[in-house]
Amino acid sequence: MIQMYNVSKIFDNGVKAVNDVTLHIPKGDFLFLVGPSGAGKSTLSKLIFREELATRGKVLFNKKNVARYKGKEVPLLRRNIGMVFQDFRLLPKKNVFDNVGFTLQVTGKGRREIKKSVPAVLKMVGLENKSEMFPKQLSGGEQQRACIARAIVNRPPLIIADEPTGNLDPVTSRDIMSLLLDINRRGTTVIVATHAWDIVNSMRQRVVALSAGQVVRDEEKGAYDRCR
Amino acid sequence: MIQMYNVSKIFDNGVKAVNDVTLHIPKGDFLFLVGPSGAGKSTLSKLIFREELATRGKVLFNKKNVARYKGKEVPLLRRNIGMVFQDFRLLPKKNVFDNVGFTLQVTGKGRREIKKSVPAVLKMVGLENKSEMFPKQLSGGEQQRACIARAIVNRPPLIIADEPTGNLDPVTSRDIMSLLLDINRRGTTVIVATHAWDIVNSMRQRVVALSAGQVVRDEEKGAYDRCR
Amino acid sequence: MSLDNLTYYFREAFSSLHRNFWLSWASIGVIIISLLILGSSALVVINARCLADQIESSVEISVFAEEDISESELDELGDKLKLVNGVDSVEFVSSSEALEKLKESFGEKKEALDGLEERNTLPDSYQVKTVDTSLVSGVAENIEQMQGVEKVRYGHGVVEKLMKMTSWARMAGVVLVLLMSIAAVFLIATTIRMSIFSRQYEIEIMKYLGATNFFIRVPFFLEGMILGTAGGLVSVALLFLGYHGLVDKVNSAFSFLQLVGGGQLINYIFVGLVLLGAIIGAVGSSIPVKRFLKV
């Protein structure tokens, strides 16, 4: 589903966030992206999402170079990707229901469908009682879960979750990870950038480790780090 | 240093975030605040910080009811508290150096002192190379560390860190926690709201567990939860 | 565009007006004031032009026939005058009519002229109006050369000054309305732009969630149109009431100064203001969104 060939990202201020990464992610994969703070995990996700464009190299999504998506096509690319942003990015003036429903709204889904799908997804992440609340009125973990609900509600073929459990307690974290794994089992490709070493270690999925923008490890059934 | 007597916080929309909490935190304490997502940890911190006012009950800081701080005194209260916000709250149009220096600036510190203190603190959190960068240009973990640097730079008598390691890898997380413990050993009272069960368990400090706004456990040398 | 989308667009527009309450009111305020200023200038200009027209149309050439001319020759002269290029109308004023007119123009002092009736030295004349004020001097020269014409008179310097002044007033009017339009457009567009500026964050997120530019912009377009139309209607209402109050007062107070009381042009202005408000609102709201869509 995703191929990266010698991808580098150098920001305006000269920071080399991603450095010559070559990576293949087949359809149906479940992949943990790990690495120390500032290793380039979020930047790598943004390259797939076309939030940033690669300085060098090629990023292919469904065999098409994402840099080739122009103007009107960019939204079509993004509708294929359910993104859990590290900084949440909830719409501040919409309540939880409308925030989650927004991804359905943009694809022109009718109100009936929205009214059916959204509550179901909110229930999955444990926010069934918060649908009328605005982002500002939510706790950190609740915002994070709203963000996860929004990413999965329109059943995209790819989900990228950037640190989806950073504000969640261990129990909820595990629930969320099981949810993602469940979605993966039904055919969705899932990429999770995370620092939750305990979960990574217990789930035994593919692990790609980044360090200073480079892939330093890529193991099937891997662990958070070699030593453990 | 902090006394809470039967404190409750009910938000406009009827949510009872903190429910009849009585809690004493002596000067020099190191306290972990734990509990599931939405338990009321952040709200409790905000009550001390006077970001929110208690609906019922009294919150005393240095023996003075925080509700009694009016107008011009509120800043004086806040200068005594180094706060690591769960949502960071970095000033978007100032670079890291100026963000961290701001807490010194507001107390009227001279430029010479700022130029001396800030780089030292940035080094402690590992951001010595990022001082010219703006919040938008930082990774999630880097923003979090900038926020921690800002909270400790003016050596306040109380530090409240709300989920300070949610975006940090295990190694950096441990470094930050040791830093906080170090600061605590020099006499600063430290409150850490966190989900990092591994760190809580290994550090064996006082643990206050919240659930649905109520204190359900308060143990010296406690653990993240009873079962482990 | 399905019905679902359409209701979504309108719901969004209205709830955004509601959520951005203060910004909406501030924008409407600015729209009202800008359009009021523009509308008032337009009304002033219309009245100035109308006054200029009145002044100009009162510029006439007096043609005095030779004293020894016969009655029939005099008539003939009148007919010939009508054929001169640029002449609009010709009116015969007899010696006694001239005295009447003179007395009239004296107003309260007219008894000073009482003695004149017995030996009226005022000659007969033709009063010639030209099609356009700029033709006066040319026509006058032509007439002077005609047979049977003793003397031609028109307010030489005065006419030229008047003409200058009225054409100035017209030009100044056009410039004023143009400048005011630019100012109004700038003010309204800037205000709306600012209010959208504060929503940059939202717009970018929507783009990240796979919304098309069109999808994001339509509610802004509608919102701006609603704001602009509302502002336009309020300012036209205020202008209408204010202006008609003024017209009533002025027209009854000064019989010699009559304001344009109504008519096509003024209605056009009122309709134009509402349209202008709606258009700047709609376009001004959807254009600035563009710069935040490039993510």
Place this chain on the structure above:
Amino acid sequence: MSLDNLTYYFREAFSSLHRNFWLSWASIGVIIISLLILGSSALVVINARCLADQIESSVEISVFAEEDISESELDELGDKLKLVNGVDSVEFVSSSEALEKLKESFGEKKEALDGLEERNTLPDSYQVKTVDTSLVSGVAENIEQMQGVEKVRYGHGVVEKLMKMTSWARMAGVVLVLLMSIAAVFLIATTIRMSIFSRQYEIEIMKYLGATNFFIRVPFFLEGMILGTAGGLVSVALLFLGYHGLVDKVNSAFSFLQLVGGGQLINYIFVGLVLLGAIIGAVGSSIPVKRFLKV
């Protein structure tokens, strides 16, 4: 306030102007346009008042003595007139001077009056000017009752109309400038308020970091003052150049219509505009901050 703080405040103000580049320019644009509109209205009003003054000062009362009055009584009457309350000046106009004046006012048609010289029926008169136009009718009545006065005349209806019109013009002027001031203040304050609106998040954070309200507001105050002063200076410069260009053109084109070319009042307006800009900028920037400080 230490030097460190002072430099901080100024550094903050300037770097904020720089960082909020677009908002700063938009605000300056709005300030310039608002002050230009206000300034132009003020100039129009000044000129209208000046014109009104000229018209009013030309309103006189003609006092005609009884026909059988002696030379010395006539002189005496003149002296008495000077003592009437409200009278500014008294001028004797003999019968022949009156005819001259009349002829003059006839302009090109004056030969029509040629016959009058032989039997001049125009009486001698005193031309009385009053201190203030509103006194004309009162003074005239008083004079009428004086001994030796045959008749008093002043342009009854006309004078009253003129007075009405000039006092109207004055009032309308005051109203116009007042309305324009309100509009300018509203426009500028709203714009600056909006630009601060988009910085709500920053202001709140500063408050959470222990900054005092004063500390947060001073840079906004300075920033607004800089914006306002800059906008004021630009608009005054434009107004100065534009107005003087206009005065030159108009005063040379129309000898009968003279614009106020300079003087104290106009300088006051220019200085006033810059001050107004600075004040609204400074106050308008620091007041709206207040609502975000309540955290």
